[in-house]
Amino acid sequence: MKPILEVKNVVKQYGNYTALNNVSLSVPQGSIYGLLGPNGAGKTSLIRIINQITMPDSGEILLDGERLNPGHVGHIGYMPEERGLYKTMKVGEQALYLAQLKGLSKKEAKEQLDYWFEKLEITGWWNKKIQELSKGMAQKIQFVVTVLHRPKLLILDEPFSGFDPVNANLIKDEILELRDKGTTVIFSTHRMETVEDMCDYIALIHKSNKLIEGGLNEVKKQYRTNTFQVGIAPHNFQGLLADISTKFTTRQANFKTLDDELKLEVDLPQGHAPRELMQYLLQHGEVTYFVEKIPSVNDIFIQTVSQKK
Amino acid sequence: MSLSLIIKREFIAKVRNKSFIVMTFLSPILIVAMAALIGYLVSVNNDEEVKVAVYDQFKQLSGDLKSDAKTKYTDLSAMPFDKAREVASKDYAGLIYVPELKDITELKSKVQYISADSPNMDFVSGLEGVIGDKVTRANLKALNFDYDKIEKAQAEATVKLSKFDGEETNKKATLIRIIIGAGSGYLIMMFVIIYGNMVMRSVIEEKTNRIIEIIVSSVKPFKLMMGKIVGTSLAGVLQFTIWCVLGIALFMVLGLFLGMQMGGAAGQVQAQAAQEGAEGIQVIFTELSKLPLLSIMISFLVYFIGGFFLYSSLYAAIGAAVDSETDSQQFLLPIIMPLMLAVYVGFFSVVTDPHGTVAVIFSYIPLTSPIVMMMRIPFGVSIWEVLASLTILYATFFGVVWFAAKIYRIGILMYGKKPTYKEIFKWLKY
Incomplete structure (x- = not known):
């Protein structure tokens, strides 16, 4: 897939501190792209550069193959982690103002706003001031304001923080719908379950460097350990336990089954196929459970970050 | 496009904002009320009669002390001095003590005035005048001059004041010029502080929001900052315009009202006083109408905008650098200082000599020129001087806004740190 956003060798320094050290990324068109990293890794610096809030010291950024320029602000929608709107301004006026700053005409902005207000069932809020709304309500407005100008690229920093589960789901569905219509979404988040759930691609930034980038499954394949979780009702419990430990590295495992079987985690040595383990197990009893242990994004995150410390 | 959106x-x-509406319509009323109050208080102060005791056993001075509406002299020479002193300390503002003199000319240094509080200086100089007069008379007599003849020969001169362009002036006109100049200078300072603070607050608000x-x-x-400054200054211009319209309307109504009263009350005894008052106001009217009010108003706007742009870009930079208004105090002082300096220079130097060196220099320095030049303009300043001072003002603005924009750009994205001057200086190099 052709990338909508390419970040090439971007370096950003603040005084003596390097916030981004030669970072390159490629965000495929129409994907949901998770930008991961611990606090202070450089995510916000990168996002600000993509939004042209700050300029990189070197390197370049291409949007749709064009070098990033001020004309692109209308193609990007940005929801920062620290949410904010004018507290004393009316919801409708505020949304119109922000959309017009992005280059929409007043009429277009009004049409879009009507569409979104109806969609999220908040038409009655037009004349309310933000300070009269609850936090969750304000978040909805924040989301509408971000997508109002139909950006090609949405950048959402911790999009679900502050939402109750109902609204979080609502927004999640809207994001997925936008993606299906062709919008590319960059997520910056700490919530790994969201990443597992929604992202097609991930990149991990740590201490100003990009450590991992790729499709979610490709990354997981790189990090697979060839470990299997097995459940077996053996013919000879003690005999199997003694025998298997001579052939494979095993550990006690914890997963839920109906009966009281023997539960093990088995590391398969490199070059061995799962079939070999399966055949071995079948000789020794009734196999009730056989699953490859796939590394979660959380595992990958923690493993990578702690390795590089 | 986006700039005009931001300005709007x-x-x-x-x-x-409610406070804008209240300020716009309430403060003229407050100012009028304040002026009336001050006038009233001054008149109360003047009306009060001061009782002064005199102890002059040998009648060397008491004959010359004539009681009037302001001062009432009472001779206590009949009592013993200690008693008189005691009575005076209780019932009188003070006691004039004249000791026994060998010669009348000794009056000039031997008279004492004893009082509980430090005495009213007007009274003391009046007393000194009386004594000085008496001694002068005595001296002249000793030299065989006829005082009455000298008095007759004395002439009092008045110089007719007029300008090369034919305009006649007088002292009252000068006073009006001082009031208008000082008033508009002061108003510019107030506008810069009030509206500059608004700019700062709005920057802080966006930051904390x-x-x-x-x-x-x-x-x-940079666009956001400029939009903020221009938008806010337009609000200031609107407020000033409303005030001008209100002021003119008030003057017209007042003029009409006075005219009617003068006609209606004619022939009555009270009318005399009313007429005198009305005539005084009439003089003010004619003097005002002689002043180039339109060009003063235009200058006010041009200087207000220039001065406001200059200062508010600094206010914006400060707002960007801090997280809350309380942190801004240390940075505000250097901004307030030149404004205060300008007002003081104006009040003390321009008023006495509108075209003196100090006044001229300060009307060119951009940080003070909006105030000082505004105070000079009612006295007539050549268009070239005004243009030169405006050029310097606006040129400085472009320099300062460049510097302010750099601080602003970095500051708005900095949270949680209380910046120091040193740190802000570092931002300039980013």
């Missing part, structure tokens, strides 16, 4: 938003946000990041992802920080 800022302008509407300021104008819709965190909306700033959304806005600067759409527009350049």
Whole structure:
């Protein structure tokens, strides 16, 4: 897939501190792209550069193959982690103002706003001031304001923080719908379950460097350990336990089954196929459970970050 | 496009604010009320009669002390001095003590005035005048001059004041010029402080609201800052215009009212006083109408805008550098100082000599020129001087705004740190 956003060798320094050290990324068109990293890794610096809030010291950024320029602000929608709107301004006026700053005409902005207000069932809020709304309500407005100008690229920093589960789901569905219509979404988040759930691609930034980038499954394949979780009702419990430990590295495992079987985690040595383990197990009893242990994004995150410390 | 949007938003946000509406319509009323109150208090002070005791056993001075509406002299020479002193300390503002003199000329240094509080200086100099007069008379007599003849020969001169362009002036006109000049200079200072603070507060608000990041992802920080400054200054211009319209309307109504009263009350005894008062106001009217009011108003706007742009870009930079208004105090002092200096220079130097060296120099320095030049303009300043001073003012603004924009750009995205001057200086190099 052709990338909508390419970040090439971007370096950003603040005084003596390097916030981004030669970072390159490629965000495929129409994907949901998770930008991961611990606090202070450089995510916000990168996002600000993509939004042209700050300029990189070197390197370049291409949007749709064009070098990033001020004309692109209308193609990007940005929801920062620290949410904010004018507290004393009316919801409708505020949304119109922000959309017009992005280059929409007043009429277009009004049409879009009507569409979104109806969609999220908040038409009655037009004349309310933000300070009269609850936090969750304000978040909805924040989301509408971000997508109002139909950006090609949405950048959402911790999009679900502050939402109750109902609204979080609502927004999640809207994001997925936008993606299906062709919008590319960059997520910056700490919530790994969201990443597992929604992202097609991930990149991990740590201490100003990009450590991992790729499709979610490709990354997981790189990090697979060839470990299997097995459940077996053996013919000879003690005999199997003694025998298997001579052939494979095993550990006690914890997963839920109906009966009281023997539960093990088995590391398969490199070059061995799962079939070999399966055949071995079948000789020794009734196999009730056989699953490859796939590394979660959380595992990958923690493993990578702690390795590089 | 986006600049005009920002200007519009800022302008509407300021104008819709309740405090703007209250300020615009209430403060002229407050100012009029204050002026009336001050006038009343001054007249109360003047009306009060001061009782002064005199102890002059040998009648060397007491004959010359004539009681009038302001001062009432009472001779206590009949009592013993200690008793008189005691009585005076209780019932009188003070006691004039004249000791026994060998010669009348000794009056000039031997008279004492004893009082509980430090005495009213007007009274003391009046007393000194009386004594001085008496001694002068005595001296002249000793030299065989005829005082009455000398008095007759004395002439009092008045110089007719007029300008080369034929305009006649007088002292009252000068006073009006001083009031208008000082008033508009002071008004500029107030406007700069009030509206500059508004700019600063609105920057801080955007920063603490965190909306700033959304806005600067759409527009350049410089545009946002300029939009803010221009929008806010337009609100100031609107307020000034409303005040002008209100002022002119008030003057017209007042003029009409006085005219009617003069006609209606003619022939009555009271009318005399009313007429005198009305005539005084009539003089003010004619003098005012002689002043180039329109060009003063235009200069006011041009200097207000220039001065406001200059100062408010500094206010914006400060707002960007801090997280809350309380942190801004240390940075505000250097801004307030030149404004205060300008007002003081204006009040003490321009008023006495509108075209003196000090006044001229300060009307060119950009940080003080909006105030000092405004105070000079009612006295007539050549258009070239005004243009030169304006050029310097606006040129400085472009320099300062460049410097302020750099601080602003970095500051708006900095949270949680209380910046020092040193740190802000570092931002200039980013």
